[in-house]
Amino acid sequence: MSTAPPSRLTDRKREAIVxxxxxxxxxxxxxxxSMDRIAAAAEVSKRTVYNHFPSKDELFAEILMQLWQRAKGLEVLVYDPARPLREQLLALMAGKLRLITDASFLNLVRVAVAEMMHAPERAQAMVERLGEKEDGDAGLAAWIRAAQQDGRLRPADALFAAHQLQALLKGTAFWPQLAMGQKALTAAEQTRLLNDSVDMFLSFYASPATQGSKT
Known part of the structure; x- marks a missing residue:
């Protein structure tokens, strides 16, 4: 009787734990x-859980990271001088929008926010740990800097500009749902938000020469 390779069995156990x-x-x-509850639900030993994740904090951060990676997909924040700016930004921000509208991600963010109310130090550590792995605004800022160096975006604080662009999405598709329980945007509403946000960003940050041509 054949058995699955150890690595595949380990992967399946890890997936069950998550x-x-x-x-x-x-x-x-x-x-x-508790880790006991998680072990019981995953039908593995508590020791197995700890072999994969040293602490509950690490496990929670790993879940957020997996959700972010899934939503991000294969899109890479690399500036392409041969492509229109609008086309690139739409592709880049579509990954962000997939993340912030993901129901599983929203549910876990609610857990993190609730934890911030009861144990702010622990919650802050979660956010910092996640930030070490997720490039987020920094990755978008690198793209913006490359476009600035190419003369297609006007000089400005790239990280601040990245915050502004992402805030346009979050202000409609994330914070109202997280804080006020509003319904998730429909596919049509998401498309409109994505296009409007990118157009607003480019109307302000595109260089005069770029605005006079096809961005």
Whole structure:
């Protein structure tokens, strides 16, 4: 009787742990979820859980990272001088929009926000750990700097500009849903938001020469 290679078995156990943890965090919150509960839900030993994730904080950060990676897809923040700016920005920001409208991600962000109210130091550590791995605004800022060096975007603080662009998306498709329980945007609404946000950004940041041509 053949058995699965150890690496594949390990991967399956890790996936089971993550799936169980997501369900537990959603239902019980961060404080109400224990590694024992996660082990039981994943049908693995507690030792196996700790072999994969040294702490509950690490496990929570890993889940956020996996969701972010899934939403980001294969899109890479690399500036292409041969492509129109608008086309590039639409592709780049579409990945961000997929993330912030992902129901699983929103649920876990709610858990993190709730934890911030009860244990701000622990919540801050989660955010910092996630920030070490996720380039977020910094990656977009690098793209903006490259476009500035190419003369297609006007000189400005690239990181601040990246914050502004992402805030246009979050102000409609993330914060209202997270803080006020508003319904998720429809596909048509997401498309309109994406196009309007990129157009607003380019109307301000595109260089005069670029505005006079096809961006």
């Amino acid at each position: 799936a169980a943890a997501i369900a537990e965090f959603r239902e019980h919150g961060f404080a109400g979820t």
